[in-house]
Amino acid sequence: xxxxxxxxxxxxxxxxxxxxxxxxxxxxxxxxxxxxxxxxxxxxxxxxxxxxxxxxxxxxxxxxxxxxxxxxxxxxxxxxxxxxxxxxxxxxxxxxxxxxxxxxxxxxxxxxxxxxxxxxxxxxxxxxxxxxxxxxxxxxxxxxxxxxxxxxxxxxxxxxxxxxxxxxxxxxxxxxxxxxxxxxxxxxxxxxxxxxxxxxxxxxxxxxxxxxxxxxxxxxxxxxxxxxxxxxxxxxxxxxxxxxxxxxxxxxxxxxxxxxxxxxxxxxxxxxxxxxxxxxxxxxxxxxxxxxxxxxxxxxxxxxxxxxxxxxxxxxxxxxxxxxxxxxxxxxxxxxxxxxxxxxxxxxxxxxxxxxxxxxxxxxxxxxxxxxxxxxxxxxxxxxxxxxxxxxxxxxxxxxxxxxxxxxxxxxxxxxxxxxxxxxxxx
Amino acid sequence: xxxxxxxxxxxxxxxxxxxxxxxxxxxxxxxxxxxxxxxxxxxxxxxxxxxxxxxxxxxxxxxxxxxxxxxxxxxxxxxxxxxxxxxxxxxxxxxxxxxxxxxxxxxxxxxxxxxxxxxxxxxxxxxxxxxxxxxxxxxxxxxxxxxxxxxxxxxxxxxxxxxxxxxxxxxxxxxxxxxxxxxxxxxxxxxxxxxxxxxxxxxxxxxxxxxxxxxxxxxxxxxxxxxxxxxxxxxxxxxxxxxxxxxxxxxxxxxxxxxxxxxxxxxxxxxxxxxxxxxxxxxxxxxxxxxxxxxxxxxxxxxxxxxxxxxxxxxxxxxxxxxxxxxxxxxxxxxxxxxxxxxxxxxxxxxxxxxxxxxxxxxxxxxxxxxxxxxxxxxxxxxxxxxxxxxxxxxxxxxxxxxxxxxxxxxxxxxxxxxxxxxxxxxxxxxxxxxxxxxxxxxxxxxxxxxxxxxxxxxxxxx
Numbered sequence: 085x086x087x088x089x090x091x092x093x094x095x096x097x098x099x100x101x102x103x104x105x106x107x108x109x110x111x112x113x114x115x116x117x118x119x120x121x122x123x124x125x126x127x128x129x130x131x132x133x134x135x136x137x138x139x140x141x142x143x144x145x146x147x148x149x150x151x152x153x154x155x156x157x158x159x160x161x162x163x164x165x166x167x168x169x170x171x172x173x174x175x176x177x178x179x180x181x182x183x184x185x186x187x188x189x190x191x192x193x194x195x196x197x198x199x200x201x202x203x204x205x206x207x208x209x210x211x212x213x214x215x216x217x218x219x220x221x222x223x224x225x226x227x228x229x230x231x232x233x234x235x236x237x238x239x240x241x242x243x244x245x246x247x248x249x250x251x252x253x254x255x256x257x258x259x260x261x262x263x264x265x266x267x268x269x270x271x272x273x274x275x276x277x278x279x280x281x282x283x284x285x286x287x288x289x290x291x292x293x294x295x296x297x298x299x300x301x302x303x304x305x306x307x308x309x310x311x312x313x314x315x316x317x318x319x320x321x322x323x324x325x326x327x328x329x330x331x332x333x334x335x336x337x338x339x340x341x342x343x344x345x346x347x348x349x350x351x352x353x354x355x356x357x358x359x360x361x362x363x364x365x366x367x368x369x370x371x372x373x374x375x376x377x378x379x380x381x382x383x384x385x386x387x388x389x390x391x392x393x394x395x396x397x398x399x400x401x402x403x404x405x406x407x408x409x410x411x412x413x414x415x416x417x418x419x420x421x422x423x424x425x426x427x428x429x430x431x432x433x434x435x436x437x438x439x440x441x442x443x444x445x446x447x448x449x450x451x452x453x454x455x456x457x458x459x460x461x462x463x464x465x466x467x468x469x470x471x472x473x474x475x476x477x478x479x480x481x482x483x484x485x486x487x488x489x490x491x492x493x494x495x496x497x498x499x500x501x502x503x504x505x506x507x508x509x510x511x
Numbered sequence: 512x513x514x515x516x517x518x519x520x521x522x523x524x525x526x527x528x529x530x531x532x533x534x535x536x537x538x539x540x541x542x543x544x545x546x547x548x549x550x551x552x553x554x555x556x557x558x559x560x561x562x563x564x565x566x567x568x569x570x571x572x573x574x575x576x577x578x579x580x581x582x583x584x585x586x587x588x589x590x591x592x593x594x595x596x597x598x599x600x601x602x603x604x605x606x607x608x609x610x611x612x613x614x615x616x617x618x619x620x621x622x623x624x625x626x627x628x629x630x631x632x633x634x635x636x637x638x639x640x641x642x643x644x645x646x647x648x649x650x651x652x653x654x655x656x657x658x659x660x661x662x663x664x665x666x667x668x669x670x671x672x673x674x675x676x677x678x679x680x681x682x683x684x685x686x687x688x689x690x691x692x693x694x695x696x697x698x699x700x701x702x703x704x705x706x707x708x709x710x711x712x713x714x715x716x717x718x719x720x721x722x723x724x725x726x727x728x729x730x731x732x733x734x735x736x737x738x739x740x741x742x743x744x745x746x747x748x749x750x751x752x753x754x755x756x757x758x759x760x761x762x763x764x765x766x767x768x769x770x771x772x773x774x775x776x777x778x779x780x781x782x783x784x785x786x787x788x789x790x791x792x793x794x795x796x797x798x799x800x801x802x803x804x805x806x807x808x809x810x811x812x813x814x815x816x817x818x819x820x821x822x823x824x825x826x827x828x829x830x831x832x833x834x835x836x837x838x839x840x841x842x843x844x845x846x847x848x849x850x851x852x853x854x855x856x857x858x859x860x861x862x863x864x865x866x867x868x869x870x871x872x873x874x875x876x877x878x879x880x881x882x883x884x885x886x887x888x889x890x891x892x893x894x895x896x897x898x899x900x901x902x903x904x905x906x907x908x909x910x911x912x913x914x915x916x917x918x919x920x921x922x923x924x925x926x927x928x929x930x931x932x933x934x935x936x937x938x939x940x941x942x943x944x945x946x947x948x949x950x951x952x953x954x955x956x957x958x959x960x961x962x963x964x965x966x967x968x969x970x971x972x973x974x
Contacts, residue, residue: 099866106868110774113766117787117842120835124793127805310681317678334685340889340959341952342896344923345692348948351930352695359577374688381685407671435794438898438923442930464796464899471800471903479804486797493792 132483284477295460302369311380347439383425531557699945715741718909748919755830764841799903848882
């Protein structure tokens with residue numbers, strides 16, 4: 085008798101234990117998923133935030149050496165300034181940081197502390213301040229990527245000399261400059277404004293932000309009206325027949341087609357058959373529109389379906405035509421849902437990379453594009469491009485680009501949520 | 512130019528709306544007769560006549576203009592008859608650049624100078640001509656439609672008919688996209704299979720299209736072609752990485768779904784569900800970066816610590832990160848399915864004394880199985896079609912391997928590798944990417960179809 089009771093208790097305990105274990109597995113699985121969200125974000129942020137500031141080195145430039153009287157600059161046009169030969173002058177200004185260096189090799193090392201565009205930077209300074217240039221002006225010149233990374237602590241200093249990109253003598257120079265208080269940080273505005281570059285310290289996301297904006301604009305212009313009209317037709321007017329069934333199956337299938345297939349479509353049809361220009365946001369936008377259409381159509385249809393029939397019938401009852409009932413009464417009510425769907429579709433399009441690779445939006449573009457017909461990259465493509473470059477400065481910049489991309493996505497999703505909260509009618 | 516012209520057309524459209532509206536109102540007051548529609552419908556009517564034909568004509572002109580211009584500019588060269596088609600198009604680009612002020616020709620022959628002048632002339636003329644045609648047409652149609660307004664004309668019907676046709680056309684875009692996809696894939700694929708036998712593609716064990724590229728200068732050896740395009744290593748690699756991804760995402764996704772639907776308090780649920788769904792909203796290129804720069808080195812270090820040789824582009828790293836990406840697809844769908852199992856089943860099971868786990872494993876999961884399997888299949892199709900993670904983190908060289916620590920390549924990776932940058936057309940290498948694309952398209956569609964069928968056929972109907 086007691087045996088059987090004991091047996092029962094044992095088996096009950098077993099069952100309860102396995103219940104506990106199962107619960108722990110479940111919590112573990114969920115924590116695993118949550119943890120990866122955290123790891124992903126921390127990983128990106130910790131390696132990316134430092135790209136938003138940059139190292140500059142303060143240099144005194146004796147403009148009197150360039151010209152007899154600095155007031156003469158104010159009479160020069162920009163073109164005159166462009167024609168001034170400033171290369172050796174700029175170099176000499178930098179040598180003045182360490183007047184006692186004699187050897188050519190050391191001088192070269194010193195110059196390499198700066199970004200290769202130091203001459204251009206001095207020229208730009210001259211152009212924008214030409215009316216009041218003093219005999220000597222203090223200019224903040226961009227440090228080279230190696231110095232920048234050392235300064236930010238992203239680059240180990242204690243490796244063997246031939247294993248690091250920055251040489252011992254450069255480190256000596258650099259530490260001396262730090263001691264003299266000439267090295268400082270500033271907000272990395274050029275990173276946000278400039279196009280791509282082969283030099284990490286000069287590369288910016290400006291070009292790809294504009295490229296992404298143009299692309300999204302094209303997607304918006306194309307897919308918003310087409311998606312909403314298609315949804316209105318299918319939900320409100322379509323007769324139940326084979327054609328509309330076929331359209332519906334098509335839309336659902338398209339939603340599941342891998343994005344790269346849309347890239348093949350863009351390459352085969354839009355580029356090679358219609359001959360639209362490669363690498364442009366226009367073509368990228370068209371391809372991504374086709375990809376986002378199903379999302380918009382499905383969302384809009386759902387919100388049209390949620391409008392109660394009483395609205396339609398009320399309008400019809402007072403003499404509106406079917407078209408009037410739909411356009412004046414049903415669609416305005418369903419608009420918040422349609423907008424939410426569109427924004428989510430646009431967010432998808434903004435993050436999409438694979439189709440853009442195939443239509444050539446991976447070109448190395450230095451200039452910030454001016455129109456949707458200029459070759460350009462987009463934010464996710466920029467991430468891909470930079471992640472291929474191993475130099476440390478690009479890793480930081482890639483992470484920063486991802487941060488901006490995620491920022492835009494979060495903003496868009498937030499907008500979608502807000503629109504839904506504020507305007508959606510509950511029946 | 513296009514932008515100004517389109518703005519002008521739209522301006523005309525707005526103006527003609529008011530004109531039509533005004534004329535209808537005037538007619539109504541002067542004739543003392545009732546028009547058949549409200550006056551603003553006459554405005555729409557006129558505006559449609561002003562805008563739609565003009566835009567269509569503009570579209571036609573812009574799409575055929577370049578062809579015509581090229582013919583005209585090159586007419587002298589074509590008359591010579593000594594140029595091939597590719598040479599001609601190259602010549603045209605050079606002429607275009609010369610016209611833009613970029614010097615490309617060493618000697619300025621009379622022919623080229625003439626062509627440059629012709630180009631400048633025709634560009635100017637065609638622009639003026641376009642303006643005149645489009646705006647003139649628009650204006651004429653506005654006049655026509657304004658005079659057409661009378662009390663017999665029911666403009667509302669016409670406007671509504673137009674809208675309906677417009678809506679219908681928009682819904683056809685979905686079909687046109689599908690047709691476009693199938694057409695572009697099939698066209699190139701068929702050309703590919705005319706050079707490489709389909710059996711070699713589907714069953715060949717060696718994938719090395721770059722060899723064909725190198726040998727292109729000489730004549731192509733068919734035996735060489737056959738050996739270069741065996742896609743089995745790609746299929747195997749895709750399968751391997753998808754399998755790893757599923758090994759991560761199936762248990763995690765399913766257990767998460769169970770926790771969400773059966774254990775979690777509403778408060779936890781409200782917080783955790785959106786956070787996990789963030790995983791689905793992160794662009795795949797971000798996962799690719801994460802996989803290549805963080806997870807792959809980690810996997811390699813751990814593997815080397817354990818004394819294994821791990822490739823720096825191991826299938827394991829790519830598959831693992833892909834698995835994380837897929838978690839929300841499985842967890843959301845399964846969550847919905849488990850939740851939709853009727854409450855009576857749960858309560859029945861509890862009433863028999865079953866623990867929660869027993870209820871879940873023995874009652875809820877079997878009841879929800881079709882939906883869960885459906886979500887797995889959708890996740891697999893997602894994993895197979897995923898591109899960026901594998902492009903950035905998986906290997907590029909095709910090698911037949913089942914070792915997850917080795918580098919593996921996938922269908923999508925090879926499509927990107929072949930088509931990124933400049934491709935020469937008409938080469939079997941480029942066409943092979945389309946054949947891979949078609950394979951991918953067919954497989955994912957089939958998976959989706961099967962998933963839908965499974966859900967439809969095996970879902971039990973309660974109540």
